Amino acid sequence: MKLNKTGFAVAAGILWGATVFLATWWIIVRGGTGENIAKLGRFYLGYEPTPVGSIIGLIYGFINAFIGGYIFAAIYNAFCGKSPESAPAESPAEKPTTESGE
Numbered sequence: 490m491k492l493n494k495t496g497f498a499v500a501a502g503i504l505w506g507a508t509v510f511l512a513t514w515w516i517i518v519r520g521g522t523g524e525n526i527a528k529l530g531r532f533y534l535g536y537e538p539t540p541v542g543s544i545i546g547l548i549y550g551f552i553n554a555f556i557g558g559y560i561f562a563a564i565y566n567a568f569c570g571k572s573p574e575s576a577p578a579e580s581p582a583e584k585p586t587t588e589s590g591e
Contacts, residue, residue: 491569494562501558506551509533513543 509529516523516538523538530536533549 491566492562494559494566497562498555498559501561502551502553502555505554506547506549509546509550510543513538513546514540517543 512526513523516526517540527538529546530542533546533553536542536546536549
């Protein structure tokens with residue numbers, strides 16, 4: 490079974506973007522410093538554990554995971570169907586029958 494590359498990429502993007510968004514708001518609501526999540530600012534320019542930063546993280550996270558998900562699905566599809574297990578099975582009508590009743 491092959492993956493729909495765009496569909497997989499959108500799902501990955503939504504999942505990671507929402508994760509960054511919700512993790513940021515978790516830190517904001519709990520009043521923590523968010524030292525660990527603030528390290529995302531090294532990769533996502535402009536990101537900070539603030540309300541505006543949560544939107545920036547959502548956008549960067551979606552784009553980042555969309556690209557990664559698309560590449561993953563493309564590589565998966567390239568290898569999908571290459572193994573002998575994925576060959577179409579013979580239908581009973583195509584199988585040779587024996588006259589000896591076996």
